[in-house]
Amino acid sequence: MADPKTRILNAARDIFLEGGADSVTMRAVAERVGVTATALYRHFENKEALVRAVMSSGFETFGGYLHRALRGRTPMERLRLSGQAYLDFALEQPELYRTIFMTPWRGVETKMDPQWNATFQFLVDRVRECIAAGELKKGEPADVAVTIWAHVHGLVSLYLVGACNFTEKTFRSAYRQSVDRLFEGLTK
Amino acid sequence: MADPKTRILNAARDIFLEGGADSVTMRAVAERVGVTATALYRHFENKEALVRAVMSSGFETFGGYLHRALRGRTPMERLRLSGQAYLDFALEQPELYRTIFMTPWRGVETKMDPQWNATFQFLVDRVRECIAAGELKKGEPADVAVTIWAHVHGLVSLYLVGACNFTEKTFRSAYRQSVDRLFEGLTK
DNA sequence: GTCTATAGGTGGATAGAC
DNA sequence: GTCTATCCACCTATAGAC
Numbered sequence: 001m002a003d004p005k006t007r008i009l010n011a012a013r014d015i016f017l018e019g020g021a022d023s024v025t026m027r028a029v030a031e032r033v034g035v036t037a038t039a040l041y042r043h044f045e046n047k048e049a050l051v052r053a054v055m056s057s058g059f060e061t062f063g064g065y066l067h068r069a070l071r072g073r074t075p076m077e078r079l080r081l082s083g084q085a086y087l088d089f090a091l092e093q094p095e096l097y098r099t100i101f102m103t104p105w106r107g108v109e110t111k112m113d114p115q116w117n118a119t120f121q122f123l124v125d126r127v128r129e130c131i132a133a134g135e136l137k138k139g140e141p142a143d144v145a146v147t148i149w150a151h152v153h154g155l156v157s158l159y160l161v162g163a164c165n166f167t168e169k170t171f172r173s174a175y176r177q178s179v180d181r182l183f184e185g186l187t188k
Numbered sequence: 189m190a191d192p193k194t195r196i197l198n199a200a201r202d203i204f205l206e207g208g209a210d211s212v213t214m215r216a217v218a219e220r221v222g223v224t225a226t227a228l229y230r231h232f233e234n235k236e237a238l239v240r241a242v243m244s245s246g247f248e249t250f251g252g253y254l255h256r257a258l259r260g261r262t263p264m265e266r267l268r269l270s271g272q273a274y275l276d277f278a279l280e281q282p283e284l285y286r287t288i289f290m291t292p293w294r295g296v297e298t299k300m301d302p303q304w305n306a307t308f309q310f311l312v313d314r315v316r317e318c319i320a321a322g323e324l325k326k327g328e329p330a331d332v333a334v335t336i337w338a339h340v341h342g343l344v345s346l347y348l349v350g351a352c353n354f355t356e357k358t359f360r361s362a363y364r365q366s367v368d369r370l371f372e373g374l375t376k
Numbered sequence: 377g378t379c380t381a382t383a384g385g386t387g388g389a390t391a392g393a394c
Numbered sequence: 395g396t397c398t399a400t401c402c403a404c405c406t407a408t409a410g411a412c
Binding site: 098101102103104116150151152155158160162163174177178181184185186 | 286289290291292304308331332334335337338339340341342343345346348349350351352362365366369370371372373374
Protein backbone atom coordinates (compact mmCIF):
# COMPACT_ATOMS: atom_id res chain seq x y z
CA MET A 1 0.00 0.00 0.00
CA ALA A 2 3.07 2.22 0.26
CA ASP A 3 3.33 2.16 -3.52
CA PRO A 4 2.16 5.58 -4.73
CA LYS A 5 0.92 4.23 -8.02
CA THR A 6 -1.34 1.74 -6.27
CA ARG A 7 -2.70 4.40 -3.96
CA ILE A 8 -3.54 6.59 -6.92
CA LEU A 9 -5.20 3.74 -8.72
CA ASN A 10 -7.29 2.85 -5.69
CA ALA A 11 -8.35 6.43 -5.17
CA ALA A 12 -9.35 6.73 -8.81
CA ARG A 13 -11.31 3.50 -8.60
CA ASP A 14 -13.15 4.66 -5.49
CA ILE A 15 -14.08 7.98 -7.02
CA PHE A 16 -15.20 6.20 -10.14
CA LEU A 17 -17.40 3.80 -8.19
CA GLU A 18 -18.94 6.63 -6.21
CA GLY A 19 -19.67 9.07 -8.97
CA GLY A 20 -19.16 7.47 -12.36
CA ALA A 21 -16.60 8.08 -15.04
CA ASP A 22 -17.20 11.82 -15.27
CA SER A 23 -16.29 12.41 -11.68
CA VAL A 24 -12.80 11.01 -12.15
CA THR A 25 -10.63 14.09 -12.58
CA MET A 26 -6.94 14.44 -11.91
CA ARG A 27 -7.72 17.05 -9.27
CA ALA A 28 -10.25 14.87 -7.45
CA VAL A 29 -8.00 11.83 -7.47
CA ALA A 30 -5.02 13.84 -6.29
CA GLU A 31 -7.00 15.41 -3.49
CA ARG A 32 -8.10 12.04 -2.22
CA VAL A 33 -4.55 10.72 -2.28
CA GLY A 34 -3.36 13.85 -0.54
CA VAL A 35 -1.09 15.25 -3.22
CA THR A 36 -1.47 17.82 -5.95
CA ALA A 37 -2.76 16.97 -9.39
CA THR A 38 0.57 17.36 -11.09
CA ALA A 39 2.10 14.63 -8.97
CA LEU A 40 -0.08 12.05 -10.70
CA TYR A 41 1.70 12.59 -13.97
CA ARG A 42 4.78 10.91 -12.52
CA HIS A 43 2.81 7.68 -12.34
CA PHE A 44 0.37 7.87 -15.22
CA GLU A 45 1.12 9.43 -18.53
CA ASN A 46 -2.22 11.23 -18.65
CA LYS A 47 -5.79 10.94 -17.56
CA GLU A 48 -6.72 8.41 -20.19
CA ALA A 49 -4.01 6.04 -19.00
CA LEU A 50 -5.32 6.32 -15.46
CA VAL A 51 -8.91 5.64 -16.47
CA ARG A 52 -7.80 2.73 -18.59
CA ALA A 53 -6.05 1.22 -15.60
CA VAL A 54 -9.22 1.62 -13.52
CA MET A 55 -11.33 -0.08 -16.16
CA SER A 56 -8.90 -2.91 -16.58
CA SER A 57 -8.97 -3.65 -12.87
CA GLY A 58 -12.75 -3.46 -12.99
CA PHE A 59 -12.84 -6.06 -15.69
CA GLU A 60 -10.75 -8.33 -13.55
CA THR A 61 -13.25 -7.91 -10.75
CA PHE A 62 -15.97 -9.03 -13.14
CA GLY A 63 -13.88 -11.98 -14.19
CA GLY A 64 -13.62 -13.00 -10.55
CA TYR A 65 -17.38 -13.08 -10.20
CA LEU A 66 -17.78 -15.21 -13.30
CA HIS A 67 -15.06 -17.58 -12.27
CA ARG A 68 -17.05 -18.67 -9.22
CA ALA A 69 -19.54 -20.31 -11.54
CA LEU A 70 -16.99 -22.99 -12.36
CA ARG A 71 -17.56 -24.45 -8.90
CA GLY A 72 -20.78 -25.97 -10.21
CA ARG A 73 -20.66 -29.73 -10.64
CA THR A 74 -22.83 -30.10 -13.73
CA PRO A 75 -22.98 -28.09 -16.95
CA MET A 76 -26.44 -26.78 -16.13
CA GLU A 77 -25.41 -25.80 -12.64
CA ARG A 78 -22.40 -23.95 -14.01
CA LEU A 79 -24.65 -22.11 -16.44
CA ARG A 80 -27.10 -21.25 -13.70
CA LEU A 81 -24.30 -20.04 -11.45
CA SER A 82 -23.00 -17.91 -14.29
CA GLY A 83 -26.31 -16.12 -14.48
CA GLN A 84 -26.23 -15.72 -10.73
CA ALA A 85 -22.71 -14.30 -10.80
CA TYR A 86 -23.66 -11.90 -13.56
CA LEU A 87 -26.57 -10.62 -11.52
CA ASP A 88 -24.49 -10.33 -8.37
CA PHE A 89 -21.85 -8.35 -10.18
CA ALA A 90 -24.40 -5.97 -11.68
CA LEU A 91 -26.09 -5.31 -8.36
CA GLU A 92 -22.95 -5.08 -6.26
CA GLN A 93 -20.90 -3.06 -8.74
CA PRO A 94 -23.47 -1.06 -10.67
CA GLU A 95 -21.13 1.71 -11.70
CA LEU A 96 -18.68 -0.81 -13.08
CA TYR A 97 -21.43 -2.67 -14.84
CA ARG A 98 -22.69 0.51 -16.42
CA THR A 99 -19.30 1.39 -17.75
CA ILE A 100 -18.43 -2.01 -19.09
CA PHE A 101 -21.77 -2.98 -20.57
CA MET A 102 -23.78 0.17 -21.06
CA THR A 103 -21.31 2.71 -22.36
CA PRO A 104 -20.05 2.99 -25.90
CA TRP A 105 -16.31 2.38 -26.00
CA ARG A 106 -14.71 5.07 -28.05
CA GLY A 107 -11.00 4.78 -28.52
CA VAL A 108 -10.40 2.37 -25.68
CA GLU A 109 -11.83 -0.65 -27.45
CA THR A 110 -8.64 -2.06 -28.87
CA LYS A 111 -7.23 -2.32 -25.39
CA MET A 112 -10.27 -4.04 -23.91
CA ASP A 113 -11.24 -6.29 -26.77
CA PRO A 114 -9.45 -9.38 -25.43
CA GLN A 115 -11.27 -9.08 -22.11
CA TRP A 116 -14.60 -8.72 -23.89
CA ASN A 117 -13.95 -11.76 -26.01
CA ALA A 118 -12.89 -13.81 -23.03
CA THR A 119 -16.17 -12.98 -21.31
CA PHE A 120 -18.29 -13.97 -24.26
CA GLN A 121 -16.23 -17.11 -24.82
CA PHE A 122 -16.84 -18.12 -21.22
CA LEU A 123 -20.56 -18.03 -21.78
CA VAL A 124 -20.33 -19.87 -25.09
CA ASP A 125 -18.42 -22.63 -23.34
CA ARG A 126 -21.07 -22.91 -20.66
CA VAL A 127 -23.75 -23.19 -23.32
CA ARG A 128 -21.81 -25.66 -25.41
CA GLU A 129 -21.35 -28.10 -22.59
CA CYS A 130 -25.04 -27.90 -21.76
CA ILE A 131 -25.95 -28.71 -25.34
CA ALA A 132 -23.42 -31.54 -25.39
CA ALA A 133 -24.98 -32.92 -22.21
CA GLY A 134 -28.40 -32.78 -23.85
CA GLU A 135 -29.67 -30.25 -21.34
CA LEU A 136 -30.28 -27.55 -23.91
CA LYS A 137 -31.83 -27.90 -27.35
CA LYS A 138 -29.35 -28.39 -30.15
CA GLY A 139 -28.21 -25.18 -31.81
CA GLU A 140 -25.21 -23.01 -32.51
CA PRO A 141 -23.72 -22.33 -29.04
CA ALA A 142 -22.71 -18.78 -29.95
CA ASP A 143 -26.26 -17.93 -31.06
CA VAL A 144 -27.82 -19.36 -27.95
CA ALA A 145 -25.22 -17.55 -25.85
CA VAL A 146 -26.17 -14.23 -27.42
CA THR A 147 -29.82 -14.90 -26.63
CA ILE A 148 -29.06 -15.63 -22.99
CA TRP A 149 -26.63 -12.80 -22.57
CA ALA A 150 -28.99 -10.31 -24.17
CA HIS A 151 -31.78 -11.45 -21.91
CA VAL A 152 -29.93 -11.10 -18.64
CA HIS A 153 -28.26 -7.91 -19.77
CA GLY A 154 -31.61 -6.47 -20.79
CA LEU A 155 -33.12 -7.21 -17.41
CA VAL A 156 -30.17 -5.83 -15.52
CA SER A 157 -29.77 -2.70 -17.57
CA LEU A 158 -33.44 -1.78 -17.48
CA TYR A 159 -33.24 -2.10 -13.73
CA LEU A 160 -30.07 -0.04 -13.46
CA VAL A 161 -31.37 2.68 -15.71
CA GLY A 162 -34.37 2.97 -13.47
CA ALA A 163 -36.98 1.77 -15.93
CA CYS A 164 -38.76 -0.48 -13.47
CA ASN A 165 -39.58 0.78 -10.02
CA PHE A 166 -38.27 -2.39 -8.45
CA THR A 167 -36.52 -2.75 -5.18
CA GLU A 168 -33.45 -4.94 -5.36
CA LYS A 169 -35.29 -7.80 -3.76
CA THR A 170 -38.28 -7.77 -6.07
CA PHE A 171 -35.94 -7.34 -8.98
CA ARG A 172 -33.98 -10.44 -8.04
CA SER A 173 -37.18 -12.42 -8.05
CA ALA A 174 -38.33 -10.91 -11.36
CA TYR A 175 -34.93 -11.74 -12.84
CA ARG A 176 -35.18 -15.36 -11.84
CA GLN A 177 -38.73 -15.62 -13.12
CA SER A 178 -37.88 -14.05 -16.47
CA VAL A 179 -34.82 -16.23 -17.01
CA ASP A 180 -36.91 -19.28 -16.21
CA ARG A 181 -39.40 -18.21 -18.84
CA LEU A 182 -36.61 -17.93 -21.38
CA PHE A 183 -35.31 -21.37 -20.53
CA GLU A 184 -38.69 -22.92 -21.11
CA GLY A 185 -38.05 -22.21 -24.75
CA LEU A 186 -34.41 -23.20 -24.72
CA THR A 187 -34.69 -26.52 -22.94
CA LYS A 188 -37.59 -28.26 -24.58
CA MET B 189 -39.95 27.89 -38.95
CA ALA B 190 -39.71 31.60 -38.30
CA ASP B 191 -40.26 30.88 -34.63
CA PRO B 192 -36.89 31.35 -32.93
CA LYS B 193 -37.68 28.90 -30.19
CA THR B 194 -38.37 26.16 -32.71
CA ARG B 195 -35.18 26.90 -34.61
CA ILE B 196 -33.20 26.64 -31.39
CA LEU B 197 -34.89 23.39 -30.47
CA ASN B 198 -34.20 21.88 -33.88
CA ALA B 199 -30.57 22.94 -33.80
CA ALA B 200 -30.17 21.42 -30.35
CA ARG B 201 -31.80 18.20 -31.49
CA ASP B 202 -29.53 17.95 -34.53
CA ILE B 203 -26.40 18.51 -32.48
CA PHE B 204 -27.62 15.97 -29.98
CA LEU B 205 -28.26 13.35 -32.66
CA GLU B 206 -24.86 13.94 -34.21
CA GLY B 207 -22.70 13.93 -31.12
CA GLY B 208 -24.66 12.80 -28.11
CA ALA B 209 -25.77 14.67 -25.04
CA ASP B 210 -22.34 15.98 -24.13
CA SER B 211 -21.97 17.86 -27.36
CA VAL B 212 -25.06 19.93 -26.68
CA THR B 213 -23.70 23.21 -25.32
CA MET B 214 -25.31 26.59 -25.35
CA ARG B 215 -22.47 27.90 -27.49
CA ALA B 216 -22.71 25.13 -30.06
CA VAL B 217 -26.47 25.42 -30.37
CA ALA B 218 -26.27 29.18 -30.69
CA GLU B 219 -23.62 28.97 -33.36
CA ARG B 220 -25.71 26.64 -35.44
CA VAL B 221 -28.72 28.89 -35.16
CA GLY B 222 -26.56 31.86 -36.03
CA VAL B 223 -26.90 33.84 -32.81
CA THR B 224 -24.84 34.23 -29.68
CA ALA B 225 -25.18 31.95 -26.71
CA THR B 226 -26.82 34.54 -24.51
CA ALA B 227 -29.70 34.90 -26.92
CA LEU B 228 -30.87 31.40 -26.09
CA TYR B 229 -31.71 32.41 -22.56
CA ARG B 230 -34.63 34.46 -23.89
CA HIS B 231 -36.25 31.23 -25.01
CA PHE B 232 -35.07 28.64 -22.53
CA GLU B 233 -34.48 29.30 -18.90
CA ASN B 234 -31.20 27.39 -18.87
CA LYS B 235 -29.43 24.50 -20.49
CA GLU B 236 -31.35 21.87 -18.61
CA ALA B 237 -34.65 23.21 -19.88
CA LEU B 238 -33.35 23.07 -23.43
CA VAL B 239 -32.12 19.50 -23.10
CA ARG B 240 -35.37 18.48 -21.51
CA ALA B 241 -37.25 19.86 -24.48
CA VAL B 242 -35.01 17.90 -26.83
CA MET B 243 -35.59 14.69 -24.92
CA SER B 244 -39.30 15.23 -24.81
CA SER B 245 -39.47 15.63 -28.57
CA GLY B 246 -37.31 12.54 -28.92
CA PHE B 247 -39.74 10.56 -26.86
CA GLU B 248 -42.53 11.65 -29.17
CA THR B 249 -40.51 10.38 -32.11
CA PHE B 250 -40.28 7.03 -30.37
CA GLY B 251 -44.01 7.08 -29.72
CA GLY B 252 -44.57 7.58 -33.42
CA TYR B 253 -42.62 4.45 -34.25
CA LEU B 254 -44.53 2.39 -31.73
CA HIS B 255 -47.86 3.72 -32.89
CA ARG B 256 -47.38 2.14 -36.32
CA ALA B 257 -47.72 -1.26 -34.69
CA LEU B 258 -51.41 -0.63 -34.16
CA ARG B 259 -51.96 -1.09 -37.87
CA GLY B 260 -51.68 -4.84 -37.31
CA ARG B 261 -54.97 -6.67 -37.65
CA THR B 262 -54.50 -9.35 -34.98
CA PRO B 263 -53.08 -9.15 -31.45
CA MET B 264 -50.06 -11.24 -32.40
CA GLU B 265 -49.38 -9.15 -35.47
CA ARG B 266 -49.56 -5.99 -33.41
CA LEU B 267 -47.11 -7.48 -30.94
CA ARG B 268 -44.78 -8.55 -33.71
CA LEU B 269 -44.96 -5.10 -35.31
CA SER B 270 -44.19 -3.54 -31.94
CA GLY B 271 -40.96 -5.48 -31.79
CA GLN B 272 -40.23 -4.43 -35.35
CA ALA B 273 -40.90 -0.78 -34.55
CA TYR B 274 -38.69 -0.96 -31.50
CA LEU B 275 -35.84 -2.35 -33.56
CA ASP B 276 -36.33 0.22 -36.31
CA PHE B 277 -36.26 3.05 -33.83
CA ALA B 278 -33.10 1.77 -32.19
CA LEU B 279 -31.26 1.38 -35.47
CA GLU B 280 -32.48 4.58 -37.08
CA GLN B 281 -32.15 6.79 -34.01
CA PRO B 282 -29.34 5.22 -32.02
CA GLU B 283 -28.37 8.36 -30.17
CA LEU B 284 -31.93 8.87 -29.06
CA TYR B 285 -32.24 5.25 -28.06
CA ARG B 286 -29.08 5.42 -26.03
CA THR B 287 -30.28 8.44 -24.15
CA ILE B 288 -33.77 7.20 -23.46
CA PHE B 289 -32.99 3.60 -22.61
CA MET B 290 -29.34 3.38 -21.71
CA THR B 291 -28.66 6.45 -19.62
CA PRO B 292 -29.50 6.87 -15.96
CA TRP B 293 -31.99 9.67 -15.51
CA ARG B 294 -30.82 11.88 -12.75
CA GLY B 295 -33.07 14.78 -11.90
CA VAL B 296 -35.06 14.73 -15.10
CA GLU B 297 -37.06 11.67 -14.18
CA THR B 298 -40.12 13.36 -12.76
CA LYS B 299 -40.72 15.11 -16.05
CA MET B 300 -40.34 12.00 -18.17
CA ASP B 301 -42.06 9.47 -15.97
CA PRO B 302 -45.44 9.73 -17.72
CA GLN B 303 -43.85 9.05 -21.08
CA TRP B 304 -41.99 6.07 -19.70
CA ASN B 305 -45.14 4.67 -18.20
CA ALA B 306 -47.07 5.16 -21.40
CA THR B 307 -44.44 3.19 -23.30
CA PHE B 308 -44.50 0.28 -20.90
CA GLN B 309 -48.28 0.34 -20.77
CA PHE B 310 -48.40 0.08 -24.53
CA LEU B 311 -46.42 -3.14 -24.42
CA VAL B 312 -48.47 -4.53 -21.54
CA ASP B 313 -51.62 -3.92 -23.59
CA ARG B 314 -50.15 -5.75 -26.59
CA VAL B 315 -49.28 -8.70 -24.36
CA ARG B 316 -52.62 -8.73 -22.62
CA GLU B 317 -54.60 -8.97 -25.81
CA CYS B 318 -52.38 -11.82 -27.00
CA ILE B 319 -53.01 -13.72 -23.80
CA ALA B 320 -56.72 -13.01 -24.03
CA ALA B 321 -56.70 -14.34 -27.58
CA GLY B 322 -54.97 -17.50 -26.36
CA GLU B 323 -51.88 -16.79 -28.43
CA LEU B 324 -49.58 -16.49 -25.45
CA LYS B 325 -49.45 -18.68 -22.36
CA LYS B 326 -51.48 -17.41 -19.44
CA GLY B 327 -49.58 -15.21 -17.04
CA GLU B 328 -49.41 -11.74 -15.58
CA PRO B 329 -49.22 -9.44 -18.63
CA ALA B 330 -46.87 -7.02 -16.89
CA ASP B 331 -44.43 -9.81 -16.05
CA VAL B 332 -44.44 -11.18 -19.56
CA ALA B 333 -44.05 -7.67 -20.91
CA VAL B 334 -40.93 -7.14 -18.83
CA THR B 335 -39.48 -10.37 -20.16
CA ILE B 336 -40.08 -9.36 -23.76
CA TRP B 337 -38.93 -5.80 -23.31
CA ALA B 338 -35.77 -6.87 -21.51
CA HIS B 339 -34.98 -9.32 -24.26
CA VAL B 340 -35.28 -6.90 -27.15
CA HIS B 341 -33.63 -4.15 -25.19
CA GLY B 342 -30.76 -6.45 -24.29
CA LEU B 343 -30.18 -7.39 -27.90
CA VAL B 344 -30.36 -3.83 -29.11
CA SER B 345 -28.18 -2.36 -26.42
CA LEU B 346 -25.46 -4.96 -26.74
CA TYR B 347 -25.39 -4.17 -30.42
CA LEU B 348 -25.31 -0.41 -29.89
CA VAL B 349 -22.59 -0.61 -27.28
CA GLY B 350 -20.50 -2.51 -29.76
CA ALA B 351 -20.42 -5.82 -27.90
CA CYS B 352 -21.10 -7.93 -30.95
CA ASN B 353 -19.22 -7.29 -34.15
CA PHE B 354 -22.39 -7.46 -36.18
CA THR B 355 -23.24 -5.48 -39.24
CA GLU B 356 -26.71 -4.01 -39.17
CA LYS B 357 -27.96 -6.68 -41.53
CA THR B 358 -26.63 -9.66 -39.63
CA PHE B 359 -27.85 -8.08 -36.43
CA ARG B 360 -31.39 -7.77 -37.76
CA SER B 361 -31.35 -11.45 -38.52
CA ALA B 362 -29.86 -12.36 -35.13
CA TYR B 363 -32.53 -10.22 -33.49
CA ARG B 364 -35.32 -12.04 -35.22
CA GLN B 365 -33.81 -15.41 -34.45
CA SER B 366 -33.34 -14.61 -30.78
CA VAL B 367 -36.84 -13.23 -30.34
CA ASP B 368 -38.21 -16.36 -32.00
CA ARG B 369 -36.31 -18.47 -29.51
CA LEU B 370 -37.84 -16.50 -26.66
CA PHE B 371 -41.33 -16.94 -28.04
CA GLU B 372 -40.92 -20.69 -28.20
CA GLY B 373 -41.08 -20.55 -24.43
CA LEU B 374 -43.83 -17.97 -24.24
CA THR B 375 -46.28 -19.47 -26.67
CA LYS B 376 -46.46 -23.11 -25.73
C1' DG C 377 8.44 12.57 -6.31
C1' DT C 378 6.20 16.37 -5.22
C1' DC C 379 5.62 21.12 -5.19
C1' DT C 380 4.16 26.19 -7.12
C1' DA C 381 2.99 28.81 -10.91
C1' DT C 382 0.87 29.05 -14.95
C1' DA C 383 -0.79 28.31 -19.60
C1' DG C 384 -4.77 27.34 -22.34
C1' DG C 385 -9.28 25.47 -22.94
C1' DT C 386 -14.54 24.64 -22.36
C1' DG C 387 -18.71 25.60 -20.42
C1' DG C 388 -22.84 28.00 -17.92
C1' DA C 389 -24.69 32.17 -16.78
C1' DT C 390 -25.61 37.46 -15.92
C1' DA C 391 -25.64 42.79 -16.68
C1' DG C 392 -26.64 46.26 -19.38
C1' DA C 393 -26.52 48.61 -24.03
C1' DC C 394 -29.12 48.68 -28.39
C1' DG D 395 -34.51 39.71 -28.99
C1' DT D 396 -30.04 40.01 -29.62
C1' DC D 397 -25.72 41.90 -28.82
C1' DT D 398 -20.92 42.76 -26.18
C1' DA D 399 -18.42 42.30 -22.25
C1' DT D 400 -17.52 39.69 -18.50
C1' DC D 401 -17.40 36.54 -14.54
C1' DC D 402 -16.84 32.24 -12.53
C1' DA D 403 -16.06 27.39 -12.16
C1' DC D 404 -13.57 23.54 -13.57
C1' DC D 405 -10.67 20.86 -16.45
C1' DT D 406 -5.91 18.88 -18.58
C1' DA D 407 -1.33 19.53 -18.84
C1' DT D 408 3.62 21.56 -18.73
C1' DA D 409 7.94 24.02 -16.81
C1' DG D 410 10.99 24.37 -13.52
C1' DA D 411 12.25 24.81 -8.49
C1' DC D 412 13.05 21.85 -4.39
